[in-house]
C-alpha cells in the first residue's frame with residue numbers, strides 16, 4: 187500500500203493501518219491476549235511458523251504490528267518490531283546476534299542505560315564489550331575487532347552528549363570486519379536522519395522520546411534494513427543461518443530471507459523474554475507518530491533559538507548543540523541531518539556544578555523531570571540524576587561534564603521558554 191506515497195509526512199499520518207472498506211478509520215486496539223482458530227491444525231501451523239497469523243500477544247499483536255509497520259516505513263527498512271522500552275530494543279538488537287563468548291564494540295557516547303546494559307548486565311551474560319570514542323580515527327576503531335566481534339553499536343546523536351555520529355566511518359569499520367552496524371536513532375528520529383542511507387544495518391529506538399512525544403508511554407522499536415548479508419558470514423551468525431531446534435529446525439535466513447533477523451528476535455527473544463509493548467501503548471505511540479513530522483522541526487527551531495540565547499548570556503559557561511554553526515559536530519550534522527538535529531542541547535552555568543543545580547531550582551515553566559523529547563520543555567542534571575552511579579571519570583568518558591544541564595526544548599512559544607531562562611539566570 188505504501189507504493190501510493192513515499193513522503194515522510196504522509197507516512198507519519200497514513201502508514202501502518204490502512205483500513206479496507208467498512209473498517210474503522212482509526213487504528214483499532216486489539217485488546218486481546220489471544221486469537222481464535224477453527225481447527226487445531228490451523229493453530230498448529232502458526233506454532234511451526236508455517237503460516238503467519240496471530241495466536242498470543244506476547245509474540246505478536248495486530249495493533250503493535252501496524253505501528254511497527256509505520257516505523258519500518260519511516261526508516262525505510264524491511265521489517266520491524268515493537269518492544270516494551272528502548273532498553274529492551276537495544277538489548278534484543280544486540281542479543282539477537284551476540285551471546286555468551288561473543289564480543290561487541292560500542293561508542294562511549296551513548297545513553298547511560300545502554301552503557302550499563304552493554305558493559306555491566308550483558309557482561310554478566312558473557313558478552314564482552316569494548317568501548318570506543320566515536321571521534322576516534324577509523325584505524326583505532328579497527329584495532330578493536332576480534333574474531334568473535336558480532337556488532338558495533340552507536341547513537342546517531344548521543345544522549346546526553348549531543349555528539350553526532352560519523353556514520354560512514356562506523357559503517358566502514360563494521361562492514362570491513364563483516365559485522366553489522368546498529369544505530370540508536372532515538373534523537374534525530376527518521377524525520378531528520380535515516381541511518382540506513384548512511385550504512386547502518388539495524389536501527390533501534392526508544393519510542394518513549396520524540397516518537398511518542400508526549401511523555402505518555404515507555405516503548406521501543408527495532409528496524410532491520412535487510413542489507414546485512416548474514417549468509418555471507420554464516421559461521422559468525424549460526425543463530426540465523428543454522429537450524430533452530432526450538433522451531434523444528436527452521437533456518438531463519440532460508441525461510442524468511444530479509445526478514446530473518448526480526449523474525450528470530452520475535453520468535454525466540456520475544457517468546458522467551460517477553461518484553462512486549464502493550465497494545466494500548468502502541469495505539470498512543472501511533473497517535474504521537476501522526477504528528478512527528480510537525481513536532482520535530484519545531485523542537486529543532488526552538489532549540490536553535492535557545493542555544494543562541496544561552497551562548498550569548500554572560501552567566502552561561504558553555505553550550506553544545508550541533509545546530510550551532512560553531513559547534514564541534516556542526517559539520518557532521520550538516521552532512522547526515524541537514525534539516526535539523528534534535529531539540530536537546532547541553533549547557534553549564536558559570537560557577538560549576540552547584541550553580542547549575544541552583545539555576546534549575548529557579549525555573550518555573552521548564553520542569554525538572556527524568557525525560558527528554560517531550561512537547562514540554564524540561565531539564566535534567568545527569569551527574570545528580572540519570573548518571574549518578576557513574577564516577578567523574580566515567581562521566582567525562584561518556585561526554586558528561588559534572589555541571590552539564592541537559593535541556594530538552596519543547597514546542598511552547600520560544601519567547602516564553604527564553605523568558606523563563608532569563609528570570610532563572612537573573
Ligand SMILES: *Cc1c(COP(=O)(O)O)cnc(C)c1O
Nearest residue numbers: 271272273297345372392394405
Ligand atoms: C531513553 C533512551 C533509551 C532507553 O529507552 P527507554 O525507552 O527509556 O527504555 C535508549 N537510547 C536512547 C538514545 C535514549 O534516549
